[in-house]
Amino acid sequence: MKVALLSGGISLERSVSLQSGRRVADSLRQLGHEVARIDPGPGLVTDLTEAGPEVAFIALHGRDGEDGTVQALLELSGVPFTGPGVASCRLSSDKGLAKHVFGMEGVPTPAWFPVTEAAIRDYGAAAGLPAAIDRLGLPLVAKPASQGSALGLTVVTDPADLPAAVVTALSYGASALLEEWVDGRELAVSVIGGEPLPIVEAIPTERPTYDFEARYEIGATRFETPARLSEADRSQVEQVALAACDALGCLDLARVDMLLADDGPRVIEVDPVPGLTETSLLPQAAEAAGLSFDALVERILGLATGPDT
Amino acid sequence: MEPEQVPPAPRRPRTEARDLERYAALFAARTRQMRSSAMRNMMSIATRPEVISLAGGLPDTSTFPADLFEEIAAGIAADGLAGALQYGPTEGLDGLREAIPEVMAREGTGAEPEDVTVTTGGQQALDLVTRALVDPGDVLLCDAPTYPGALPTFAAYQADVIQVECDSEGMRTDLLEQTLTELEAGGKRPKFIYSVPTFQNPGGITLSLERRRQMVEIARRFEILVVEDNPYGLLRFEGDPLPSLYSIDGGGFVVYVGTFSKIVAAGLRLGWVVAPPPVRQKIVLGKQAADLCTSNLVQEFALRFLQSGRFDEYVDGLREVYRSRRDAMLGAIAEYFPHGADWSRPEGGLFVWATLPEVIDTGDLLAKALGENVAFVPGAEAFVDGRGTNSMRLNFSGVPEERIIEGVRRIGRLADRMLGLYETIANTAELPLPGGPVEKERRKAG
Ligand SMILES: Nc1ncnc2c1ncn2[C@@H]1O[C@H](COP(=O)(O)OP(=O)(O)O)[C@@H](O)[C@H]1O
Numbered sequence: 001m002k003v004a005l006l007s008g009g010i011s012l013e014r015s016v017s018l019q020s021g022r023r024v025a026d027s028l029r030q031l032g033h034e035v036a037r038i039d040p041g042p043g044l045v046t047d048l049t050e051a052g053p054e055v056a057f058i059a060l061h062g063r064d065g066e067d068g069t070v071q072a073l074l075e076l077s078g079v080p081f082t083g084p085g086v087a088s089c090r091l092s093s094d095k096g097l098a099k100h101v102f103g104m105e106g107v108p109t110p111a112w113f114p115v116t117e118a119a120i121r122d123y124g125a126a127a128g129l130p131a132a133i134d135r136l137g138l139p140l141v142a143k144p145a146s147q148g149s150a151l152g153l154t155v156v157t158d159p160a161d162l163p164a165a166v167v168t169a170l171s172y173g174a175s176a177l178l179e180e181w182v183d184g185r186e187l188a189v190s191v192i193g194g195e196p197l198p199i200v201e202a203i204p205t206e207r208p209t210y211d212f213e214a215r216y217e218i219g220a221t222r223f224e225t226p227a228r229l230s231e232a233d234r235s236q237v238e239q240v241a242l243a244a245c246d247a248l249g250c251l252d253l254a255r256v257d258m259l260l261a262d263d264g265p266r267v268i269e270v271d272p273v274p275g276l277t278e279t280s281l282l283p284q285a286a287e288a289a290g291l292s293f294d295a296l297v298e299r300i301l302g303l304a305t306g307p308d309t
Numbered sequence: 310m311e312p313e314q315v316p317p318a319p320r321r322p323r324t325e326a327r328d329l330e331r332y333a334a335l336f337a338a339r340t341r342q343m344r345s346s347a348m349r350n351m352m353s354i355a356t357r358p359e360v361i362s363l364a365g366g367l368p369d370t371s372t373f374p375a376d377l378f379e380e381i382a383a384g385i386a387a388d389g390l391a392g393a394l395q396y397g398p399t400e401g402l403d404g405l406r407e408a409i410p411e412v413m414a415r416e417g418t419g420a421e422p423e424d425v426t427v428t429t430g431g432q433q434a435l436d437l438v439t440r441a442l443v444d445p446g447d448v449l450l451c452d453a454p455t456y457p458g459a460l461p462t463f464a465a466y467q468a469d470v471i472q473v474e475c476d477s478e479g480m481r482t483d484l485l486e487q488t489l490t491e492l493e494a495g496g497k498r499p500k501f502i503y504s505v506p507t508f509q510n511p512g513g514i515t516l517s518l519e520r521r522r523q524m525v526e527i528a529r530r531f532e533i534l535v536v537e538d539n540p541y542g543l544l545r546f547e548g549d550p551l552p553s554l555y556s557i558d559g560g561g562f563v564v565y566v567g568t569f570s571k572i573v574a575a576g577l578r579l580g581w582v583v584a585p586p587p588v589r590q591k592i593v594l595g596k597q598a599a600d601l602c603t604s605n606l607v608q609e610f611a612l613r614f615l616q617s618g619r620f621d622e623y624v625d626g627l628r629e630v631y632r633s634r635r636d637a638m639l640g641a642i643a644e645y646f647p648h649g650a651d652w653s654r655p656e657g658g659l660f661v662w663a664t665l666p667e668v669i670d671t672g673d674l675l676a677k678a679l680g681e682n683v684a685f686v687p688g689a690e691a692f693v694d695g696r697g698t699n700s701m702r703l704n705f706s707g708v709p710e711e712r713i714i715e716g717v718r719r720i721g722r723l724a725d726r727m728l729g730l731y732e733t734i735a736n737t738a739e740l741p742l743p744g745g746p747v748e749k750e751r752r753k754a755g
């Protein structure tokens with residue numbers, strides 16, 4: 001099959017995406033596909049037309065690749081693509097929107113308040129911050145609504161640090177959220193074709209949060225796959241993950257990040273275009289399920305091109 | 310004609326996720342200190358052509374005379390090819406070792422050819438010096454801020470880096486002395502002081518004459534080495550040249566590192582180190598282990614360039630280009646940076662260091678700037694200890710004037726916006742002071 005592989009792009013996670021792309025390109029060729037690599041930029045539409053692919057494999061991360069922009073372009077060009085559709089990408093890539101949907105669908109997620117630059121500027125929204133602290137408690141988490149890889153995220157323990165934390169979060173996008181800090185185990189459930197893969201637990205070896213460095217540095221985080229969970233916990237976590245994907249319309253492919261607190265799991269993020277680097281969680285989960293990287297790539301491609309086999 | 314088909318090589322089996330943990334156990338302990346930072350990953354966008362990058366330390370290579378390049382290459386082909394294609398002595402080719410002191414003499418520094426070791430860039434010189442002198446846990450002192458590229462080298466040898474504050478006259482020698490005294494009292498003897506005394510990367514500042522004398526005197530008194538890294542000395546736009554630490558000291562306690570990167574071409578990967586004979590011997594042993602010798606072809610090229618008689622003219626040309634770019638940058642900063650910003654006014658080199666009001670984190674500012682296609686190096690990269698979060702390094706050598714001005718304008722506007730936002734929040738939020746009732750209550754509950 002003629003596959004256009006989209007990786008790179010202009011997001012802050014460009015280098016991670018290029019890493020994913022290299023691996024996927026290898027696999028696709030190995031599987032006998034013809035690969036045209038495209039680094040999306042101002043020439044994307046022309047590049048796509050020239051390549052004339054039967055399907056597009058999306059290995060983009062961050063802005064544009066996950067928020068539906070590129071998906072919408074592909075839809076317009078009539079090229080089927082991997083992963084969730086435009087609406088689902090849009091909802092998942094904005095943590096605020098996703099949390100609204102979770103609220104309506106009863107998916108557990110930490111308590112939160114939205115903060116936007118416009119609201120602060122035009123409506124004096126900052127006057128509400130003390131109330132937000134009252135309700136969410138301390139510590140609380142300030143983070144951009146749309147960024148990945150924990151860029152722009154601050155755990156605020158001292159109210160005096162909140163203004164700087166909000167400015168930081170808003171440096172990575174026009175909207176941000178303040179979120180209740182959840183003390184829990186860091187779990188990721190990858191869902192593919194409506195089925196959960198084995199649960200991965202990320203155990204940071206050096207840093208308190210699973211941040212950018214820990215995420216892409218071999219050895220900075222220890223992973224346990226499958227996570228050691230009681231039968232009841234495991235089934236609850238899987239159910240919540242599927243409910244989250246169902247709510248957002250991305251049961252075909254997504255990775256659900258959760259914190260498992262004493263009183264149950266909370267969904268903190270659904271990533272509709274999960275990373276495929278050597279340290280990414282989706283490949284680890286797939287492997288634990290006996291699915292090699294090549295097989296995973298083939299499966300993702302298969303979900304995009306036609307009915308399940 | 311079709312090239313003969315070479316059969317494809319068998320593919321290596323791919324690394325699977327589970328293998329990674331197995332490799333993790335194999336990595337040397339020193340790699341724990343070699344982190345890739347979030348910033349460096351963000352910077353991968355800065356290489357896109359539409360980005361105005363004030364981040365690099367790239368010299369302008371557009372003025373290198375192509376005719377001269379051809380002439381030198383042809384000359385090597387005609388009468389120096391056999392040697393140029395061969396291995397050479399670890400110390401470097403004799404001809405180049407003799408020519409290097411002549412380059413140093415242009416700044417008034419005298420050196421003996423036999424004390425010179427040719428290296429694969431100044432970067433390798435730093436690596437070899439550190440390798441020769443530092444055991445894990447040894448203390449090193451350096452400028453605060455320091456050359457960001459030196460930090461991974463120091464980390465690779467597990468040095469314990471202490472940064473000594475700089476002001477507009479370079480490293481504060483009073484603090485240097487105080488730090489050394491405290492270390493001595495604690496039974497620690499640092500191995501060396503690393504400094505870029507002239508047109509410092511990243512600060513753009515120059516160590517004053519008085520402080521140069523003091524630094525050398527202090528090093529002698531405490532019997533530790535100074536590693537003087539001087540890539541930029543010849544790129545002076547104005548003011549009088551200052552004597553190098555090496556020439557003040559006379560080569561007893563100072564190790565001098567030079568490079569052709571900024572005065573000929575960075576792509577040559579050619580530098581040198583001048584060290585007292587016992588230190589030099591260790592450096593040469595280290596170089597033998599590292600790469601046997603620096604490329605003869607490259608050394609031959611540099612030597613012929615130096616002998617062509619056009620070297621001085623070329624450096625003069627670079628100075629002209631950089632001076633007007635610096636002027637453009639300083640003018641733009643004065644016009645566009647927010648009230649409360651402060652910046653260096655370098656008399657040479659490639660960089661301006663700017664510091665914004667404390668509430669601005671330049672890592673966050675960089676994220677915003679990349680969104681508007683401008684890049685710079687956030688100040689934190691020049692520190693090991695978390696300082697520099699409201700500073701930035703701006704390069705003026707690699708970008709033409711109009712782009713510099715436009716880049717600075719965008720950065721200034723974004724910084725203004727961040728400041729405005731911070732002030733709005735801080736003024737309207739009336740947040741309880743640290744340790745106020747809200748936090749106390751939570752602590753009890755938690
Ligand atoms: N509400 C929270 N409580 C506790 N830790 C959190 C919370 N939100 C995020 N974190 C920590 O920060 C990391 C990154 O957060 P996340 O919202 O997933 O950001 P990103 O989209 O950048 O991955 C999480 O993996 C977790 O360790």
Ligand SMILES: Cc1ncc(COP(=O)(O)O)c(C=O)c1O
Pocket residue numbers: 366429430431432433456458505510538540567568569570575578579580
């Ligand atoms: C202070 C300093 N030292 C060393 C180097 C390394 O230079 P090279 O290895 O190109 O000679 C640089 C390059 O920017 C530098 O600024």
